[in-house]
Amino acid sequence: MTETTSVLPLIAVGASAVAVVPILLSRSRPNLREGWTFAAALVKFGVVLLLVSGVRNGTTYVTPSLQFVPGVELVLRVDALGALFALVASALWLVTCLYSVGYMRGLDEANQTRYFAAFAGSMSATIGVAFAGNLVTVLVAYELLTLATYPLVVHKRTTEARAAGRKYVLYTLAGGLAVFSGTLLVYALTGTTAFTPGGVGDSLSANPVFARAAFALLVGGFGVKAALAPLHGWLPDAMVAPTPVSSLLHAVAVVKSGVFGIARVVLYVYGTDDLTSLGVGMPLAVLAAATMLFAAALALRQTSLKRGLAYSTVSQLSYILLGLAVATPGTIRGALLHFSAHAFMKIALFFCAGLVYVETHVETIADLRGIGRRLPATMTAFAVASAGLVGLPFVAGFVSKWYLLVGLVAAAHPLLAGAMLVAGLLKLLFFWPIVSAAFFPDDASDGARWDRETRQTEADWRLLVPVLLAVAVAVGYGIVPTRFPFFDLADRIVEVAT
Amino acid sequence: MTDLLVALVVLPILASASITFAGWLRERTGWPMAVLALLGQTALAATVTVGVLERGRASHTIGGFVPPYGIEFVADGLSVPFVVLVAGASLAVLAYARETGPHSNPFYALYLLLVAGLTGVCVTGDVFTLYVFLEISGLAAYGLVASASGGDAALAALKYLLVGTVGATFYLLGVGYLYAATGTLNMAALAATLSAESTLTVVAFGCVVLGLAVKMALFPLHVWKPDAYEHAPWAVSVLLAALVSTVAGYALIRLTYGVFTVRFFAANPLVDEVLIAGACVSVLAGGILAFRQQSVSRLFAYSSITQFGLATLGIALGTVPAVVGAAVQLLGHGVMKGGLFAAAGVIETRTRASTVDAYAGRSEDAPFASGALAVIACGLVGIPPTVGFVAKWYLAVGALEADSLFVFGVVLASTFLSLTYFGRLVQRLYVDAPEQTPELERISTGMSGVVIGAAAATVLLGLFGFALASFAQPAVSHLLHP
Numbered sequence: 001m002t003e004t005t006s007v008l009p010l011i012a013v014g015a016s017a018v019a020v021v022p023i024l025l026s027r028s029r030p031n032l033r034e035g036w037t038f039a040a041a042l043v044k045f046g047v048v049l050l051l052v053s054g055v056r057n058g059t060t061y062v063t064p065s066l067q068f069v070p071g072v073e074l075v076l077r078v079d080a081l082g083a084l085f086a087l088v089a090s091a092l093w094l095v096t097c098l099y100s101v102g103y104m105r106g107l108d109e110a111n112q113t114r115y116f117a118a119f120a121g122s123m124s125a126t127i128g129v130a131f132a133g134n135l136v137t138v139l140v141a142y143e144l145l146t147l148a149t150y151p152l153v154v155h156k157r158t159t160e161a162r163a164a165g166r167k168y169v170l171y172t173l174a175g176g177l178a179v180f181s182g183t184l185l186v187y188a189l190t191g192t193t194a195f196t197p198g199g200v201g202d203s204l205s206a207n208p209v210f211a212r213a214a215f216a217l218l219v220g221g222f223g224v225k226a227a228l229a230p231l232h233g234w235l236p237d238a239m240v241a242p243t244p245v246s247s248l249l250h251a252v253a254v255v256k257s258g259v260f261g262i263a264r265v266v267l268y269v270y271g272t273d274d275l276t277s278l279g280v281g282m283p284l285a286v287l288a289a290a291t292m293l294f295a296a297a298l299a300l301r302q303t304s305l306k307r308g309l310a311y312s313t314v315s316q317l318s319y320i321l322l323g324l325a326v327a328t329p330g331t332i333r334g335a336l337l338h339f340s341a342h343a344f345m346k347i348a349l350f351f352c353a354g355l356v357y358v359e360t361h362v363e364t365i366a367d368l369r370g371i372g373r374r375l376p377a378t379m380t381a382f383a384v385a386s387a388g389l390v391g392l393p394f395v396a397g398f399v400s401k402w403y404l405l406v407g408l409v410a411a412a413h414p415l416l417a418g419a420m421l422v423a424g425l426l427k428l429l430f431f432w433p434i435v436s437a438a439f440f441p442d443d444a445s446d447g448a449r450w451d452r453e454t455r456q457t458e459a460d461w462r463l464l465v466p467v468l469l470a471v472a473v474a475v476g477y478g479i480v481p482t483r484f485p486f487f488d489l490a491d492r493i494v495e496v497a498t
Numbered sequence: 499m500t501d502l503l504v505a506l507v508v509l510p511i512l513a514s515a516s517i518t519f520a521g522w523l524r525e526r527t528g529w530p531m532a533v534l535a536l537l538g539q540t541a542l543a544a545t546v547t548v549g550v551l552e553r554g555r556a557s558h559t560i561g562g563f564v565p566p567y568g569i570e571f572v573a574d575g576l577s578v579p580f581v582v583l584v585a586g587a588s589l590a591v592l593a594y595a596r597e598t599g600p601h602s603n604p605f606y607a608l609y610l611l612l613v614a615g616l617t618g619v620c621v622t623g624d625v626f627t628l629y630v631f632l633e634i635s636g637l638a639a640y641g642l643v644a645s646a647s648g649g650d651a652a653l654a655a656l657k658y659l660l661v662g663t664v665g666a667t668f669y670l671l672g673v674g675y676l677y678a679a680t681g682t683l684n685m686a687a688l689a690a691t692l693s694a695e696s697t698l699t700v701v702a703f704g705c706v707v708l709g710l711a712v713k714m715a716l717f718p719l720h721v722w723k724p725d726a727y728e729h730a731p732w733a734v735s736v737l738l739a740a741l742v743s744t745v746a747g748y749a750l751i752r753l754t755y756g757v758f759t760v761r762f763f764a765a766n767p768l769v770d771e772v773l774i775a776g777a778c779v780s781v782l783a784g785g786i787l788a789f790r791q792q793s794v795s796r797l798f799a800y801s802s803i804t805q806f807g808l809a810t811l812g813i814a815l816g817t818v819p820a821v822v823g824a825a826v827q828l829l830g831h832g833v834m835k836g837g838l839f840a841a842a843g844v845i846e847t848r849t850r851a852s853t854v855d856a857y858a859g860r861s862e863d864a865p866f867a868s869g870a871l872a873v874i875a876c877g878l879v880g881i882p883p884t885v886g887f888v889a890k891w892y893l894a895v896g897a898l899e900a901d902s903l904f905v906f907g908v909v910l911a912s913t914f915l916s917l918t919y920f921g922r923l924v925q926r927l928y929v930d931a932p933e934q935t936p937e938l939e940r941i942s943t944g945m946s947g948v949v950i951g952a953a954a955a956t957v958l959l960g961l962f963g964f965a966l967a968s969f970a971q972p973a974v975s976h977l978l979h980p
Contacts, residue, residue, distance in 0.1 A: 066961060067964045067965075068883070068888070068961070068963070068964055069888060069891045069892070069895075069963070069964055069967075070819075070895075070964070070967075074883065074961070136882070139882055140882040140883050143881045143882055144881075144882075147876065147881070151928070154925075154928075154929045157929055157930075157931065161929075162925065162929055162930075165925070165929065166921070166925070169917075169921060170917075170921075173879075173881075173913075173914075173917055174914065176881070177910055177913055177914060180890075180894075180910065180913075181894075181906075181910050184891070184894050184895060184898065184906075185898075187895070188895065188898045188899075
């Protein structure tokens with residue numbers, strides 16, 4: 001393990017923030033404006049790839065730091081966990097850029113400049129969360145992420161969007177406040193907020209009452225964005241945002257920054273030993289399991305496809321939290337694999353939902369009957385991705401859930417393992433009717449509503465290609481998981497953190 | 499070098515007098531003369547800063563009369579940032595006032611008198627001289643508020659005058675008691691001789707705090723502030739919001755620990771508790787009152803009540819980080835609140851919107867001012883990496899160090915209070931649809947510059963807040979643990 005001082009992480013974080021300015025300036029020339037977005041996304045992804053390959057060779061990148069408050073510096077530090085999150089987020093942003101262009105232009109949305117600028121800003125904040133070297137730096141990026149995504153949530157400027165935006169800001173800034181308080185308590189107890197693999201040590205367990213309070217505040221604060229019940233209420237409402245936002249931010253970047261924060265707290269502040277000795281791991285695991293079941297059940301009751309997918313996200317995120325909370329090497333590996341696997345599958349599903357909306361203006365689950373006739377490739381992709389989320393073999397979800405399940409059984413938590421299986425069953429109950437009705441409607445007239453299209457005219461390629469790319473990765477990941485860097489990075493994290 | 503401390507006060511007074519005389523010869527000479535004077539003042543403040551940075555505390559005895567009998571001027575790491583703020587902010591506001599006015603010479607004479615008074619409060623080491631400077635700045639401020647045309651401004655100025663004078667009188671009463679108890683007016687001598695237990699000291703403290711609380715506009719002594727800020731010309735609102743209460747807050751730190759000392763709180767814990775309770779009430783009341791406002795100026799004025807409550811909390815806690823936090827809070831709030839009024843001034847000048855409802859959709863008519871307003875609002879809420887966050891960090895650490903979980907909670911809760919009303923305002927600006935598009939007025943470069951500068955300062959003071967705090971920290975440590 002070597003530590004290198006480097007400005008690469010700064011570039012990875014800053015690229016899209018810098019791009020905000022030219023994006024705003026080229027408001028009257030959409031192609032140039034989107035060019036800036038693509039350039040920023042490419043730079044970001046390229047630099048992240050460089051960092052990832054370095055991290056896989058055992059290097060940790062650290063940027064020059066800025067003293068912020070006593071004992072705390074603003075610093076970026078790229079380790080395996082950060083690299084994992086950044087890789088997922090920056091790769092998917094690149095795909096989402098293309099999708100955004102297709103979606104926003106397909107629907108002829110208003111305020112596209114503001115949209116692309118806020119999106120670029122959000123991605124800077126996301127990578128900032130990933131690369132932050134201590135709790136305070138995470139907090140800075142976490143709050144900026146809230147602010148940068150707010151314009152995207154209220155994009156439609158309807159009463160509904162405004163209400164969703166208010167709820168979003170109140171929930172997430174309250175979460176930020178909780179993280180702030182928790183960070184202060186950790187700082188008061190240990191004198192540091194830096195991340196240490198395996199935890200900062202005895203100073204936390206020496207003061208159990210405060211250490212537990214700090215843990216509750218930190219997990220509660222990050223839990224808002226991780227949509228841990230009962231803090232998940234903002235997420236389904238935020239689906240009022242344009243679908244690319246729901247796809248990347250509210251299925252990957254924003255929600256995973258919450259999960260990521262909890263992973264940092266569990267693995268790099270408290271450590272797996274303190275988690276057990278303080279007795280805070282089990283309550284979190286139970287809460288996660290409850291969220292998993294509860295959200296999966298609520299998903300069944302949704303009429304809107306996007307809201308249904310949002311509840312599915314709530315449920316899936318808790319798989320990751322469950323693995324982290326149980327905190328054996330097996331469950332942590334499963335959780336980290338699910339961190340990336342879920343991202344590809346869920347973004348594919350949201351992309352499908354958005355594509356359906358652009359092409360046919362269908363938003364509700366009931367209206368999807370027979371739509372397989374109109375959008376065969378799209379709905380096939382949807383079927384594959386949803387099979388992955390249910391946990392069927394040969395798609396990414398199977399791999400991660402398998403590790404998680406084996407880990408839970410090995411850690412002698414049969415009840416939690418059972419809860420996981422039940423949640424998987426509930427997912428099947430959610431997805432199966434959608435897929436089956438799309439291809440095999442009960443009533444033949446439902447299918448006849450849709451015109452059959454050729455492969456070339458099914459959908460705008462800028463919408464379809466991202467869908468197929470995301471599904472392709474999910475399937476590849478499901479068949480040869482070890483060939484993907486996610487597997488290796490997860491291994492490294494498990495190695496240093498336990 | 500210590501002569502410079504006197505020059506800091508004398509320069510603006512002389513300039514003020516010259517502007518008055520020049521006005522008899524030629525109209526509208528006030529602005530350029532004020533610019534020259536304040537450039538000089540800023541240079542002086544910078545020189546003093548460098549001096550303190552190199553050699554630490556500086557003191558100068560006026561006319562060679564040695565304290566405890568003579569008057570002493572002092573500059574240390576705590577007072578110098580306030581001197582710089584006064585000089586810098588008043589210079590910036592001149593740029594703001596270039597085109598909007600007021601343009602008359604008497605206005606700029608008063609303006610410089612205000613600067614002299616505020617600077618004097620920061621550098622004096624004598625409780626009575628502090629009273630004199632407090633009154634100079636107060637009288638100048640009343641006059642500046644009244645410089646707007648219309649009866650509302652006159653009434654607001656009168657209200658300000660009445661309440662402000664009562665406050666100053668209370669302060670003077672406290673000084674009288676101090677003199678009766680010790681026979682000296684010098685701060686250092688008072689700190690050495692004042693008996694912490696005596697009832698006279700408690701009464702003196704009560705009077706001094708009451709007087710300064712009026713100037714700081716803590717609840718329920720705030721009544722002058724919303725009216726004065728709403729009806730004064732924009733340039734004056736910006737200046738007053740940035741400086742007047744801020745300097746009173748500085749005086750509270752200086753007097754509490756430089757005169758009454760930590761021994762006083764140790765001997766009278768009840769007094770400390772009352773101060774904390776009062777500050778908490780201020781934090782809460784300011785938030786609730788701000789939430790109900792339609793007028794943007796009044797909303798900002800009520801938000802100040804919360805923010806000064808926070809600073810007072812830091813002062814009352816009495817741990818080093820808490821007092822440093824209070825100083826950062828005062829300085830940061832000065833910059834941010836001045837910036838908010840500047841932004842509101844731009845928005846009103848450009849679109850004639852001055853109420854929360856009228857702000858709907860105005861971000862497109864005044865993009866820079868709206869952006870600055872949003873950034874500064876984040877600063878006041880305490881979102882990192884702004885200066886508001888740094889202040890809250892110090893205050894919260896200070897509260898934990900003082901084992902006061904209650905204050906810790908109040909500091910954090912204040913964030914949420916501010917969020918509710920600033921969130922409403924920013925949402926109006928950016929998300930809501932405008933009712934009709936007004937005819938847009940041109941905005942001077944000076945006005946835009948001040949607004950953008952304040953927003954930039956909000957972030958930069960946050961990123962480099964540690965440097966500012968470290969500058970003040972040794973002086974605060976010395977003040978608390980001499």
